[in-house]
Amino acid sequence: MDSEASVSPRFFVLEEGVPSSRYDVDVEKAEPVNRAEAPRCPRCGDIIGLLTWSAPYxxxxxxxxxxxxxxxxxxxxxxxxSERFTEAFRAEGLTGLEGFHPIEVVRVRYMRKRPRQPLAVPRYYVVWPCFGRAAVDLVLNRVRFSKPPTCTECRATGIDAIHGFVLEPGTWSGEDIFRPRGMQGDLVVSERFKDFVERHGFTNMRLTPTEQYVWDPSNLGPAPLPTA
Known part of the structure; x- marks a missing residue:
């Protein structure tokens, strides 16, 4: 048997830097701000995301x-x-981002002391990470759900704490960056995406293996392990 074929793919949670880092920045949409309808689950019809920003960007x-x-x-x-991220993403054929609309940066406000040298403002594009087919395994994880999901398609529910999670085998469709079913508020990336980021030295991204990812604002601790 080919041992490589039996190895499960690895996934990582993508977070944008950390507060107080050298890349710490807030984004405020400039007027006029137009929004389209929020995405809905094709099966149950529930809202599964936020209102979508539309042009002008x-x-x-x-x-x-x-x-x-x-x-x-x-x-x-x-x-x-950034433009260099955009060009490399497209050139290497990575998948999972939608949009790629140019952004106009109207103004940069310095919340600390203005730098001595003029700040280089990259050209930016706006993208939306796709809603992938990969689904969070409802059993083999340490996620505390506020209530069990009722829709087998979107698996949307409230989450109180995360102490590592895995994706249900056979549900991933190969996207390099996506929002998984059952955890649409988080970004998950493939190992290829992780290698891509590290090889190019892209900034303001923190990648954590999904099984090691912790989010627990109320210190509830991990969900109990399933019993046999």
């Missing part, structure tokens, strides 16, 4: 750190990516 940036990174979280599900 204009922003003001509040820089709390020292420089602007390649991957910036906005106020919705969209992300701002």
């Amino acid at each position: 204009r922003v003001e940036l509040e820089l709390h750190g020292e420089e602007l990174g390649d991957f910036i979280r906005s106020t919705g599900y969209e992300r701002l990516i």
Whole structure:
């Protein structure tokens, strides 16, 4: 048997930097701000995301750190990516991002002391990580759900704490960056995406193996392990 074929793919949670880092920045949409309808589950009809930002794409940036990174979280599900990230992503055939609309940076406000040298403001594009087919395994994880999901398609529910999770085998469709079913508020990436980020040295991204990812604002601890 080919041992490589039996190895399960590895996945990572993508977070945008950390507060107080050199790439710490806030995004504020500049007027006029237009929004389209929020995405809904095709089966149950429940809303599974935030309102979608639509053109014109204009922003003001509040820089709390020292420089602007390649991957910036906005106020919705969209992300701002630099031109060099965009070009490399397309050239290497990675998948899972939608949109790629040019962004107009109207203004950069310095929340700390203005740098001595003029700040280089990259050209940015707005993208939306797709809603993937990969689904969070409802049994083999340490996630505390506020209530069990009722829809087998979107698996949307409230989450109180995460102490590692895995994806249900056979549900991943091969996207390199996506929002998994059952955990649409988080970004998950493939090992190929992780290698891509590290090889190019893209900034303002933190990648944690899904089984090691912890989010527990109320210190509830991990969910109990399933009993046999």
